[in-house]
Amino acid sequence: MYSLEHKKYLKKIKLTNFLIRFTQISIILIFVFLWQFLADNNLINTFISSSPKSIINTIINLYKDGSLFHHIWITFYEVLISFLIATVGGIVIATFLWRYKFISKVIDPYLTILNSLPKVSLGPIIIIIAGAGTKSIVIMALFISIIITIINVHQAFINTDKNKIRLLQSFKAKPYQIYFKLILPSNYNNLINVCKVNIGLIFIGVIMGEFLVSKAGVGYLIMYGSQVFNLNLVMTGIIILAIMASLMYYLIVFIEKRLNK
Amino acid sequence: MDILKVKNLKKIYHTKKNEILAVDNFSLNLKQGEFVAIVGPSGCGKSTILSILCGLDKASEGKIEIDKNLKYGYMLQSDNLFEWRTIYKNCLLGLELENKLTKENIKYVNKLLDTYGLKEFKKSYPSNLSGGMRQRASLIRTLATKPDILFLDEPFSALDYQTRLAVSDDVYKIIKKENKSAIIVTHDLSEAISMADRVIVLTNRPSKIKNIYEIKLTNKSSPIQNRKAKEFAYYYDKIWKDIDYHV
Numbered sequence: 223m224y225s226l227e228h229k230k231y232l233k234k235i236k237l238t239n240f241l242i243r244f245t246q247i248s249i250i251l252i253f254v255f256l257w258q259f260l261a262d263n264n265l266i267n268t269f270i271s272s273s274p275k276s277i278i279n280t281i282i283n284l285y286k287d288g289s290l291f292h293h294i295w296i297t298f299y300e301v302l303i304s305f306l307i308a309t310v311g312g313i314v315i316a317t318f319l320w321r322y323k324f325i326s327k328v329i330d331p332y333l334t335i336l337n338s339l340p341k342v343s344l345g346p347i348i349i350i351i352a353g354a355g356t357k358s359i360v361i362m363a364l365f366i367s368i369i370i371t372i373i374n375v376h377q378a379f380i381n382t383d384k385n386k387i388r389l390l391q392s393f394k395a396k397p398y399q400i401y402f403k404l405i406l407p408s409n410y411n412n413l414i415n416v417c418k419v420n421i422g423l424i425f426i427g428v429i430m431g432e433f434l435v436s437k438a439g440v441g442y443l444i445m446y447g448s449q450v451f452n453l454n455l456v457m458t459g460i461i462i463l464a465i466m467a468s469l470m471y472y473l474i475v476f477i478e479k480r481l482n483k
Numbered sequence: 484m485d486i487l488k489v490k491n492l493k494k495i496y497h498t499k500k501n502e503i504l505a506v507d508n509f510s511l512n513l514k515q516g517e518f519v520a521i522v523g524p525s526g527c528g529k530s531t532i533l534s535i536l537c538g539l540d541k542a543s544e545g546k547i548e549i550d551k552n553l554k555y556g557y558m559l560q561s562d563n564l565f566e567w568r569t570i571y572k573n574c575l576l577g578l579e580l581e582n583k584l585t586k587e588n589i590k591y592v593n594k595l596l597d598t599y600g601l602k603e604f605k606k607s608y609p610s611n612l613s614g615g616m617r618q619r620a621s622l623i624r625t626l627a628t629k630p631d632i633l634f635l636d637e638p639f640s641a642l643d644y645q646t647r648l649a650v651s652d653d654v655y656k657i658i659k660k661e662n663k664s665a666i667i668v669t670h671d672l673s674e675a676i677s678m679a680d681r682v683i684v685l686t687n688r689p690s691k692i693k694n695i696y697e698i699k700l701t702n703k704s705s706p707i708q709n710r711k712a713k714e715f716a717y718y719y720d721k722i723w724k725d726i727d728y729h730v
Contacts, residue, residue, distance in 0.1 A: 385563050391539055392557035393580040393628065403580070407567050 272457040280458040294462065296439040300356060300428045301421075301470065304363035309420055311364075312371030313413070319372070320379040320405065321397060333373060341365045341427070345434050354435040362434070363427030367420050374419075378412040379405055414478050421470050429463065440466070486553055486664060487513040487536075487632060492545035494531055504689040505531050509545070511683065513632065513664055518655075520675035521668045523685030523693075524726055529668040532690075533557075533634045536666070549632075556630030560637040562621035564609035570620050571596070571605040577628040588627065595623045599657060614642045615650045622654055626661060633658060635667040639674070651678060652707045672726075676718045677706035684725045694725050 224232075254274050260266045261273030268276070284290035319326035344365060352358045382405050390400050406413075432441025440459050447455030494506040505528040513519060523529050534540040536547065537557045549555075556577075564573045574592050578584050596602055599619050609617055618638065625633065638654065639647045655678050658665050669675050675682050676698055684694045700712035709715065 383563070385559055385561055386565070388534075388539060389557070389559060389563045390580065392537055393577045395580045399580055403576070404565070407565070410567070 269451075270453055272454045276454045277458050277461060280454045281462075284458070293438055293440050293443055294466065296436075297428060297432070297441065297463075298466065300359050300363065300431070300439065301424050301466075304360045304367070304424045304428060305417075305420060307360070308364050308367040308371055308424060309417055312368045312416070312420075313375050315368075315372050316375035316379060317401065319376045321401075326376065333369060337369045337373060342430055345430070349435055356436075358435050359428055359431030359439075362431035363424045366427035366430075367423040370423065371416055371420060374416055375409075375413070378409045378416075382408055414474070417474050418471065421467070421474060425463070425467050425470075484515055485512040486515050486550060487511070488546075488548040489536070490546040490548075492532065492535065492547070493543045494528065494535060494540070495543045506535075507689040507691050509685075509690070509692060511666075513666065515664055516662055517664050517681065518658070518679050519666045520679035520682045521666065521685060522670065522672060522675045522682060522722065522726070523690055524687050525670055527685050527688050527690040529670075529685060529690070530636050533636050533666065533668050537634050553631040554628065555632045555634060556625035556628060558621060558625050558633065558635045558638045561641050562609070562617040564617055564620060564624075566609055569606050569608060570601060570612065573609065573620060574624045574627055576624055581628060583628070588629075591629075592623065592627045595626055599623060599653070613646070615646045615653075618642065618650050619653060619657075622657060626657070626663075631664065633663050633665040635665060637669055638667070640670070647674075648707060652705050655706050672719055672722050673710060673715075674706070676715060676722070677709040682718070682722065684722055694722075696721065 257271075258274045261268045261271070261275075281290065284293070319329070341362070345362065348358050348361050348365075352361055386404055386408070387400060390404055395403070428439075429441040429444075432439045433445050436442040436445075440462050443462075444456050444459035447453065447459060489509065489511040492506055492509040493504075496503045496505050509532060511519070521529050521532065531540065535542045537555050539557075564570075565576070568576070571592075574596065575584065575589070578588050578592070596605060599622075601616060601620060601623070604612060604616065604620075609620070612620065622638075635654075639651050642650055651674055667675070667678060679698055682696045682698060683692060684696070685691065686693045696718060698718060700709055700714050702712060703709060
């Protein structure tokens with residue numbers, strides 16, 4: 223049995239957590255209702271700002287003509303492909319650079335330049351080379367995320383505890399043993415964090431790519447909406463994106479938790 | 484029988500700006516079952532000697548003769564247990580690396596864990612163990628590969644004083660019981676005198692041998708008991724003066 227004080231303590235934690243959730247939900251509800259209220263009373267221009275009701279209607283219409291999940295699927299597919307290539311490729315290249323210090327020193331300035339270059343400027347070249355299609359979008363997303371992935375993972379790898387490496391060397395461990403027994407497992411948390419950052423970057427890349435070339439996808443919806451001055455469609459696209467991005471993020475958190483068990 | 488012979492060892496470190504002579508003219512003979520301590524001012528290059536002896540670093544000059552059949556084990560200042568492995572898995576690390584996970588070796592590790600009080604902690608992770616237990620686990624990891632010579636580089640300096648006394652007593656008993664030879668590098672004079680059969684005192688950088696003391700104590704037994712021997716203060720005083728600390 224707990225003491226009275228401990229019960230009070232637990233109660234207080236519960237109350238605080240409840241208040242945090244309550245406030246969070248209140249903010250979004252107030253925002254949505256205020257938005258709708260202002261729109262209903264013509265206090266804001268609904269042509270530009272749209273309104274929650276018209277967004278919901280737009281979603282329903284998209285669903286009815288069957289294109290809602292088509293667009294979501296296209297974007298999701300592009301994100302997934304780019305994410306897998308960027309993360310796996312980035313880690314493999316970082317491993318290579320960790321193993322061969324000479325090469326890592328040689329390409330260091332090039333990586334820095336590529337990293338600071340605004341990748342969207344490569345858009346036209348990518349389109350000319352890879353064509354106006356999914357390929358270009360994936361390449362765009364890759365450019366945005368893989369460089370920073372390589373830099374971050376490589377940094378994490380070379381910061382691995384030197385004493386632990388010495389210990390393994392004292393057992394005459396070979397480089398591949400050091401990599402699999404120490405470097406990878408000790409950087410587990412860093413790799414998960416790289417994945418979390420990557421999801422955000424990949425979304426930026428994919429949407430940017432869809433703005434430039436696509437015929438379908440959520441980025442296309444937004445672009446198309448703005449071109450025909452259908453701001454309902456633009457707002458709807460943004461809302462769908464927000465939901466998708468957070469779902470992907472929680473998916474990684476979920477996978478992380480499963481792996482930690 | 485000398486199982487390890489070091490003759491005129493010299494080590495130069497090269498940096499862009501200059502070269503630093505770290506160790507000069509260091510010689511040492513180690514007998515089977517002998518426990519040798521190397522003491523000296525901090526930064527004098529004690530640890531360098533150990534890393535050269537176990538092959539992690541290259542000597543600039545000098546000769547190291549070690550029987551090809553002999554194996555060495557290396558124990559560092561921090562226990563370096565891998566936080567994501569259980570104690571049991573940590574102890575098997577050396578065997579894994581050398582591809583020697585035989586039934587017999589695994590049995591030996593289990594026996595060591597049982598004998599040295601870590602039986603109930605096999606499935607625990609390092610973070611759940613006290614500093615002393617962690618250091619014992621790290622010793623078992625080293626012993627698992629059955630080394631003939633142990634190189635101990637300030638193995639207890641990360642521990643608080645009480646634990647340190649207890650663990651050095653433990654480790655000493657384990658090493659003696661398994662009949663291993665050992666070279667310990669330490670800056671703690673009492674630790675050196677209480678554990679070693681022979682103490683080598685080094686000078687400031689570049690470190691050369693200043694003096695060698697055969698430690699002869701009445702009723703020599705475990706380190707904690709040895710501290711009570713009447714000759715203890717005599718050696719302590721001698722070595723202290725040799726090192727010539729400037730405060």
